[in-house]
Amino acid sequence: MATAAASVPMPARRDPLAARLVRVAAKGPVNLVLAVLGLLWLVPTIGLFLTSILPQSTLASKGWWQIFSKPSLATFSNYDALIHNHGLLDALKTTAYIAVGNTALVIVIGALAGYAFAWLEFPGRDALFVVVIGLLVVPLQMALIPMFKLYDYAHLFDTVFGIVLFHVAFGLPFAIFLLRNFFVGIPKDILESARIDGASEIWIFLRLILPLGLPAIASLGIFQFLWTWNDLIVALTFGQNTQPITVWIFGQLREFGSSIDVIAPASFISLVIPLAVFFAFQRYFVQGLLAGSVK
Amino acid sequence: MVAAPPPAAEPGKLGRYATGVLFLAPAVAVLGIWLLYPVGYTILRSFFGQTGYLGHWVGVDNYRHLFTTSTLVTAIKNNAIWVGVVPALVTALGLIFAVLTERVRWAVAFKTVVFLPMAISAFATGVTWRIMYQQDPSLGAINALGRAVSDFVSSPGVLPSALPSAANLVATSSGGILLKTPLHPGGVALLGLTGIPPDSVPKSAVQAVRPAPKPGDVVGVVWRDFRPGGGKPGVVEKEELGIPGVVVELRSSTGKVVQRTSTAPNGTFDFSNVEAGTYQAAVSAQTFAKPFGGYAWLGPKLITPSLLVAYIWIWAGFAMVVIGAGLSAMPRDVLEAARTDGATELQVFRRVTVPLLAPVLSVVFITMIINVLKVFDIVLALAPESTQSNASVIALAMWRTAFGGINDFGTGSAIAVFLFLLVIPVLLLNIRRFRREV
Numbered sequence: 001m002a003t004a005a006a007s008v009p010m011p012a013r014r015d016p017l018a019a020r021l022v023r024v025a026a027k028g029p030v031n032l033v034l035a036v037l038g039l040l041w042l043v044p045t046i047g048l049f050l051t052s053i054l055p056q057s058t059l060a061s062k063g064w065w066q067i068f069s070k071p072s073l074a075t076f077s078n079y080d081a082l083i084h085n086h087g088l089l090d091a092l093k094t095t096a097y098i099a100v101g102n103t104a105l106v107i108v109i110g111a112l113a114g115y116a117f118a119w120l121e122f123p124g125r126d127a128l129f130v131v132v133i134g135l136l137v138v139p140l141q142m143a144l145i146p147m148f149k150l151y152d153y154a155h156l157f158d159t160v161f162g163i164v165l166f167h168v169a170f171g172l173p174f175a176i177f178l179l180r181n182f183f184v185g186i187p188k189d190i191l192e193s194a195r196i197d198g199a200s201e202i203w204i205f206l207r208l209i210l211p212l213g214l215p216a217i218a219s220l221g222i223f224q225f226l227w228t229w230n231d232l233i234v235a236l237t238f239g240q241n242t243q244p245i246t247v248w249i250f251g252q253l254r255e256f257g258s259s260i261d262v263i264a265p266a267s268f269i270s271l272v273i274p275l276a277v278f279f280a281f282q283r284y285f286v287q288g289l290l291a292g293s294v295k
Numbered sequence: 296m297v298a299a300p301p302p303a304a305e306p307g308k309l310g311r312y313a314t315g316v317l318f319l320a321p322a323v324a325v326l327g328i329w330l331l332y333p334v335g336y337t338i339l340r341s342f343f344g345q346t347g348y349l350g351h352w353v354g355v356d357n358y359r360h361l362f363t364t365s366t367l368v369t370a371i372k373n374n375a376i377w378v379g380v381v382p383a384l385v386t387a388l389g390l391i392f393a394v395l396t397e398r399v400r401w402a403v404a405f406k407t408v409v410f411l412p413m414a415i416s417a418f419a420t421g422v423t424w425r426i427m428y429q430q431d432p433s434l435g436a437i438n439a440l441g442r443a444v445s446d447f448v449s450s451p452g453v454l455p456s457a458l459p460s461a462a463n464l465v466a467t468s469s470g471g472i473l474l475k476t477p478l479h480p481g482g483v484a485l486l487g488l489t490g491i492p493p494d495s496v497p498k499s500a501v502q503a504v505r506p507a508p509k510p511g512d513v514v515g516v517v518w519r520d521f522r523p524g525g526g527k528p529g530v531v532e533k534e535e536l537g538i539p540g541v542v543v544e545l546r547s548s549t550g551k552v553v554q555r556t557s558t559a560p561n562g563t564f565d566f567s568n569v570e571a572g573t574y575q576a577a578v579s580a581q582t583f584a585k586p587f588g589g590y591a592w593l594g595p596k597l598i599t600p601s602l603l604v605a606y607i608w609i610w611a612g613f614a615m616v617v618i619g620a621g622l623s624a625m626p627r628d629v630l631e632a633a634r635t636d637g638a639t640e641l642q643v644f645r646r647v648t649v650p651l652l653a654p655v656l657s658v659v660f661i662t663m664i665i666n667v668l669k670v671f672d673i674v675l676a677l678a679p680e681s682t683q684s685n686a687s688v689i690a691l692a693m694w695r696t697a698f699g700g701i702n703d704f705g706t707g708s709a710i711a712v713f714l715f716l717l718v719i720p721v722l723l724l725n726i727r728r729f730r731r732e733v
Contacts (some may be wrong), residue, residue, distance in 0.1 A: 003349055006304065013720060018413070027399065029396055030395055030398050030399060030415065033395065034395055034396065034399055034401075034405050037392070037409070038404075038405050038408045038409065041408050041409045041411070041412070041608065041611075041612075042408055042411075043427075044423045044424055044426075044427050044608065045411065045412075045415070045423060045434055046422075047426055047427060048422070048426060050417075051426055051642070059434070060648045061632065062434070063426075063429070063433060063434045063435065063439060064426070064436070065436065065439070068508070072351040080456075093489070093533055096445045096692050108321075109321045109322050110318070110322070110485055112321060112322065113319050113321070113322035113323075115318055116318035116319045117319075118314035120311065120314055120318060121308075121311055121312065121315060122311075122312045122315035122316055122319075122386065123609040125315070128319075129546065129729075130726055130729065130730075131713065132326075132721050133725050133729050134725070134726060135326065135330055135331075136385065136722070136725060137665055137718045137721050137722045137725065138330060138334060138715065138718075138722075139668070139711065139714045139715055139718060140669075141669075141689065141693045141694070141710070141711040141714055141715075142333055142334050142711045142712070142714075142715050143329060143330065143333035143334070143337070144339050144693075144694070144697060144707075144711070145333075145336075145337060145340060145697055145704050145711070146333035146336040146337055146340070147329065147333055147700075150328075152381050165329065166329060166451040168325055168329075169325050169326060169328070169329030169330050171331070172322055172325060172326055173326070173330075176322060186298055201314045201318070203636065205318075209394065219585065225400050226414060229416070230416030230418065230419075230672075231416075231670050232416070232417075232418045232671070232676075233690075233694065236694075236698075237698055246416060246418045246419075246672075249418070249419075249422065250323075250675065250676070253676065254680065256425065256679065260426075263422060264422070264426070266424040267419045267423065267607075270417045270418075270419050271414075271416065272415065272417045273452070274415060274416070275411070275414050275415070277414070278411070278413075278414035278461055282407070284338060285414075286616055286620075289613065289616060289617065290307075290616075290617060290620050
């Protein structure tokens with residue numbers, strides 16, 4: 001995106017000098033406005049981090065900015081305490097299981113279906129795909145009550161597997177939509193020649209579609225990972241002792257003031273991993289966003 | 296599942312159908328059990344009573360509850376505010392950011408910063424902003440900023456809690472403290488105050504001094520008329536501190552303020568060159584002005600606006616990135632042509648950029664409507680339990696009704712169906728868009 005903008009040559013030399021001067025002068029305020037806005041966007045996250053490295057005793061009377069006048073207050077003792085907190089460690093583990101399990105399953109099931117919708121013939125294909133598109137916007141509230149009952153019956157309640165499968169179902173329409181649209185763009189010749197050479201559909205799927213579809217699969221994977229890592233409502237409904245980190249922190253919120261030394265660092269830990277994923281795969285994230293912004 | 300192949304079918308077509316079905320089977324199974332079955336069940340369930348697999352038939356009673364139960368009505372009203380405010384603001388902000396970032400060199404850095412919240416969970420965002428929104432200006436950054444502004448606009452009183460110490464001093468209706476004893480040039484005004492906690496005495500304060508009378512001047516002292524053990528009211532004693540920075544007024548007999556001055560570190564003040572006459576001295580109301588106490592951002596009245604701000608903070612980056620992509624795909628020559636023809640930047644923006652971007656803007660707008668209808672986590676994280684009913688939205692009301700203690704699955708299902716009905720127009724729009732593409 002940024003590269004697309006940069007590659008456009010600027011025909012600046014044709015502009016009248018006055019217009020050019022005006023444009024340069026106009027950039028001062030723009031820079032200033034954007035700098036202020038950028039700062040505004042950073043402050044809450046910085047505030048959370050600074051809160052997380054202050055001892056609780058100092059936070060009862062003054063906000064996180066006291067650290068600027070007394071940097072010596074900074075301590076990692078809150079984090080130190082959390083590292084030995086079994087509740088949090090278990091929650092992190094549960095979160096990782098849910099996020100990774102869901103991401104893997106959505107990619108596999110979604111890619112298979114996406115390929116079928118893009119390149120395999122079967123009756124009612126387009127009608128079925130329309131159903132998938134319809135499912136894109138179904139609020140997950142529609143499934144909470146029925147699945148709650150079904151999970152109780154099928155002993156899936158309070159299991160990582162149950163939570164993962166719920167996420168998979170609500171991730172699939174988007175996954176199929178995204179991958180099908182990407183796979184359709186793969187040149188037909190490649191597939192046809194493989195088929196003429198007698199390759200099986202499974203071989204084509206594994207050796208051609210998956211490698212060629214990697215950018216879309218990466219976008220999808222990041223989305224799914226973040227979506228499940230950040231989920232609250234599904235785990236809150238279908239888990240009791242199976243608590244991911246969001247639910248674990250939620251349990252502490254009742255005593256916001258007095259447990260801030262737990263809440264702030266735990267929240268920061270919970271957002272560090274998505275941030276790392278985001279920075280590592282920013283390009284794919286943006287691609288997926290652009291492809292899927294109809295959801 | 297597969298119908299008999301049509302007569303003209305090539306050999307192997309059935310096999311290919313089977314492959315398609317096999318590839319599709321896992322997805323169909325998961326979607327069937329976790330999406331299609333629940334949708335059907337929830338719709339059916341919404342016409343039945345509170346408990347049981349189906350319970351007893353209640354007709355549309357559950358839907359009636361939706362518009363008669365006050366907590367649910369509040370949730371619907373709040374969600375209407377969300378829909379009315381957020382999509383428009385997010386789209387507008389995204390557009391502004393996208394257009395502005397095209398003009399600076401550090402666009403990538405800015406975009407990253409604004410886009411960051413998208414990776415953070417709505418839940419962690421709630422916690423983050425809850426810290427920002429603390430009501431005590433010493434704890435919450437936003438109210439701290441509010442206090443800084445209010446201190447700047449009208450400086451806060453030195454002594455928010457002081458009381459007069461002697462009988463000849465009275466509190467006036469305007470909020471100041473007046474010395475009733477009439478004064479003449481050459482007189483001394485003793486303005487003793489009590490009720491001042493030791494830590495609110497300004498740090499620069501030193502031992503109070505009773506000033507010597509000066510001909511032609513009215514002099515005096517404002518001091519903390521209290522020392523450990525008590526002391527005599529109305530008398531400047533050892534260990535009693537002067538109060539610096541207090542604004543003192545000299546008023547004529549008609550009550551008009553003739554002179555104004557402020558006190559020295561030892562509490563003394565001096566009105567010089569006072570004309571002959573009768574005067575009164577007063578400590579101005581400003582001295583006792585209460586400091587800014589902070590807005591209750593998390594209180595019942597402001598909680599929804601506070602939530603909207605935090606939510607816009609998350610999603611502005613999304614709008615900026617999508618609109619930015621649309622912007623960079625825009626034909627440059629059209630813009631340049633308009634500029635060469637002498638259009639101002641504002642005209643280019645309004646007449647060329649925005650109309651060309653309309654499809655992208657509508658995608659962002661619609662996406663945000665959907666997001667806002669489903670908003671849930673951030674309310675649970677940001678709103679304290681005491682204001683959650685005031686902050687409630689449809690998705691949260693559904694969860695609280697079905698799982699939050701009431702456990703009314705009938706009404707819960709009706710709320711879910713109501714939410715579903717609200718997104719159906721978008722569902723149809725998506726399908727129509729797909730049909731057009733094919």
